[in-house]
Amino acid sequence: MNPHKLIFEYLDGELNREDDKALRDLLKEDTELSRDFQSILDINYEIQKSNEEYNYPENFLDSVEEGILARMEQDNLLREEKERKRKVFFGYSIAAVPAFILLIVLTTLNFGNLQVDLQKILQNQTNELSLVNDENANQTNQLIQDNSDLVVNKTASYSVKKSAEKSGKNYQMNLITESDETAVETNFAAALDSREFNSIGNSSNSDIESKSVENENPGNNSTTNSVSIPSARNTSPDLVSDSEVNNFSKSKSANEIRIENSQAMILAQTIPNVKLNENLEKSFKKNISDFGTNFTTFSSTVSHQDIVMNSLLGTELVTFGLSNSHETVNSFTQSIGAVLDDYSQFGLETGYMEIRGDEGIYNLIKADEELNTLVLNNSTSSNSELTRIPNTQEANKKLFWAGLFYQRELLELNSLSLSSRISFGASDYGIVSSLKIMGSYEISRNFEFTLGADTKIYSGIKDLFVTQNNLSSTISLIYGIHFAF
Amino acid sequence: MDISKKNIRSEQIKEAAIEFSKGSTVAFSFLYAIFNRPIYRFCMRILNDEQTAKDAFQETFVRIYEHRASFNGTNFEAWLYTTARNTCINYIRKRKRTSSLGELDFGYVPTKYTKIGIREHIEEMLDKLPLTLKEAVVLRDMQDLTYQDIADVLGIDLSLAKVRVHRARLKLKELLAPLMREINEST
Known part of the structure; x- marks a missing residue:
């Protein structure tokens, strides 16, 4: 083994018994090595001693500690x-x-119930909705029914109100239209989600009821009719069937048929997916003048x-x-x-x-x-x-x-x-x-x-x-x- | 306060280091009391200039505070020496960039060693060692680190750490041989 390696292992305290003996033998035999060994021991001793007697800048060391401690705090x-x-x-x-x-x-x-002022819509030819609550809608309806001036003035109001009484996704639409001679209220009740309102035609649960209501205003000869189309799209979601039209035509007066048409028109105008059959469309075109030309401007659905x-x-x-x-x-x-x-x-x-x-x-x-x-x-x-x-x-x-x-x-x-x-x-x-x-x-x-x-x-x-x-x-x-x- | 590392169990150092990494000032004081002098000596021996050594020393402790979160919790001493060594190397590089030719050492000039203290000779000869050997022998013989810690600090294998220390010792012995002869002759 390299004799100096033995010396260094001795310095490090890593020499085993055999190597210790070998080193001692080498030192006895080799005087040069013995001198080296002594020098290395002396140097090492001086180094160790120098560590112990080292002059440290105490103030500096303390100030460093204080500075870091201050920063830490x-x-x-x-x-x-x-x-x-x-x-x-x-x-x-x-x-x-x-x-x-x-x-x-x-x-x-607070603004959950919707009402469309159709007259405003027709005049402005816009599709905007204005929001009122149920009470306002009812008041409007009542106002129109009670006030002959409104009837004479061809006002038209269309409201859609969220049915508070019905649970789930039921909504009710009220249509009130007036001409010189008639005032019509059409009620739609449909089980549909409000956001699917525009696609009512696709709803298989559509349930549109009808009822006739005499106008309570004795000075007004207009008739308020409520018309329904039961299960209008059960079989064909995009079509108002002939049978429905016929049923209404047979059971109701001409006035009522016109109301049906208005209903169909509203459906057609409100619901893009609904197509009118020929009879209904013809009837609608024939009677559209009774509702005023403004109706034709209600050309697209309310959408956003x-x-x-x-x-x-x-x-x-x-x-x-x-x-x-x-x-x-x-x-x-x-x-x-x-x-x-x-x-x-x-x-x-x-x-x-x-x-x-x-x-x-x-x-x-x-x-x-x-x-x-x-x-x-x-x-x-x-x-x-x-x-x-x-x-x-x-x-x-x-x-x-x-x-x-x-x-x-x-x-x-x-x-x-x-x-x-x-x-x-x-x-x-x-x-x-x-x-x-x-x-x-x-x-x-x-x-x-x-x-x-x-x-x-x-x-x-x-x-x-x-x-x-x-x-x-x-x-x-x-x-x-x-x-x- | 000078606390010898030998009197402190490594578990205590480890626990203190973990607490320090969380921001404990008490733990810092404890660790600083153990390591401030060895680190200062280390900086002095590596840099051989008091002002630069002070700067490196300060920076070492500021650095370990600022990067305390990166301490992995295993060997604080090795981590500390690694930081000190890197800091010293940075200062050596700066010094090399700023030093002029006139300040470079053109060779060994024999001196009457006995007129100067033997420790100053040792420090002087240390400075003549290549940095790789110098830092190895300083860490081993002056800072009393284990070979494994030296390997960790220098980022080298254990066997290479031993080789470097041995080479440095031999080189130092050669450099100090005239002095040792003179001492022997005088005694």
């Missing part, structure tokens, strides 16, 4: 504070999410897009209330929502805000520098400076957030509309809530330009900037585009 405090905020945030979230959902449900229920996307850019107009040390430079919002009805949307919204403010930094000072020659360095560099002094510097931070929104149309005038949107979500730092007021100009049926204002309140700002308040608020000018498909 500060970081621990920040972490605990952040943890506490997260717990508070999740507490708020747990309470806020059901409250938000409840708000949406209540708002939806199901999914909408909205991209909005924002720039700050004013920082108010809670903010004092920072401002929102700009923001971006992207949302995708489902149409609840022609006036309401509900969906997901994501966005980010770029916020400018004073962030906390540490200036680092070399431990052994004279006080009057302090060298300041940025804390982000990984240098070895020790003493850290808190300071601030202006910085832009991004805050990403995601949440739910509910949007409601407030006003509509031709291609212009005014909507409000309430959003509630969470960022990495806390809660974000937003209220937007937006005006939209419809370029096409699927595309709109939007301009408005966005008020945001968000928390967690203390984690980003040096500020007293954790909550912040801002009003921004927003502009963007809106797709519907």
Whole structure:
């Protein structure tokens, strides 16, 4: 074995008994090796001794420890504070999410019943729905039945109301039409989902009943008729059968037949899938003048897009209330929502805000520098400076957030509309809530330009900037585009 | 406070290291008390310059604090020395970039060794070793690390760690031979 290897193993305390004996023998035989051995032992001894007698810069070593401990304590405090905020945030979230959902449900229920003012529809040749509750619909019906002027004036009103009494998916449609001589109420009761309203013709459960009601107004010679088409599409979902027409023709007066036609017309106009048979169509064409030419303009069903996307850019107009040390430079919002009805949307919204403010930094000072020659360095560099002094510097931070929104149309005038949107979500730092007021100009049926204002309140700002308040608020000018498909 | 590593069980160090990685200041103080002097010595011996060694020492402990979450919980000492070694190497690279030709060593100049303390000679000769050998012998003979820890710190095999230490010792013996002869003759 290499004699020096034996010596080093001896130094490391790894020499076994046999090698120990071998080394001793070699040292006895070889004086040169013995000198080397002695030198190595001396060097090793001096090294060990030098470790023990090493002059350490005690103050420096202590200051390093103090500096790191100070930083650790500060970081621990920040972490605990952040943890506490997260717990508070999740507490708020747990309470806020059901409250938000409840708000949406209540708002939806409030406007859950639909009524179409057909006259307005006919005049404007639009397909818009206006929403009223059941009571209003009944009042309208009663008003039309009781008021001869309305009858004479060829008013026509068409309402669809959600049947509160019926469970499940039953809905009732009331049609009231008036001509000079007649006032007609047609009731449809159909078991169908509200969202399938336009495809009533495909419903195998259609159950349209009829009844005749004498007009209670003695001064009016008009007759109010209720007509039904029982199981109109049981056998052929797209066709009103001859037998149905014949049955009605045989059982009812001419006046009633005309009512049937009006019913069929409404079905045909309201339900794209329903086709009129020849007899009915002819009869409809013959009698259509009795209902006024405006009826012909009711040419398409009430329909709307199901999914909408909205991209909005924002720039700050004013920082108010809670903010004092920072401002929102700009923001971006992207949302995708489902149409609840022609006036309401509900969906997901994501966005980010770029916020400018004073962030906390540490200036680092070399431990052994004279006080009057302090060298300041940025804390982000990984240098070895020790003493850290808190300071601030202006910085832009991004805050990403995601949440739910509910949007409601407030006003509509031709291609212009005014909507409000309430959003509630969470960022990495806390809660974000937003209220937007937006005006939209419809370029096409699927595309709109939007301009408005966005008020945001968000928390967690203390984690980003040096500020007293954790909550912040801002009003921004927003502009963007809106797709519907 | 100087606490010898030999008096502390490795389990205690491991537990303290885990607590430190979670942010415990007590654990840090405990570990710092054990390792601050060895790490300072290590930095001094690798860099052979007090100011640079202080900078490297500080940076080593700042680094292990900032990267405490990446500690895998197995061998704190090896992790600490690895950080110190990497920090020292960075400083050596910086020094090489900034040093001028006039400051380079053109060769070994014999001195009257006995006029200077033997420890200073050892430190001086250490500095003449190639870095790979120097760090190996410093870790073994001056920092008292095991060969396995040295292998972990240097990122090499155990056998290669032993080879490097042995080569360094032989080289150091050669460099210190005149001094040792002089000492022997004088005694």
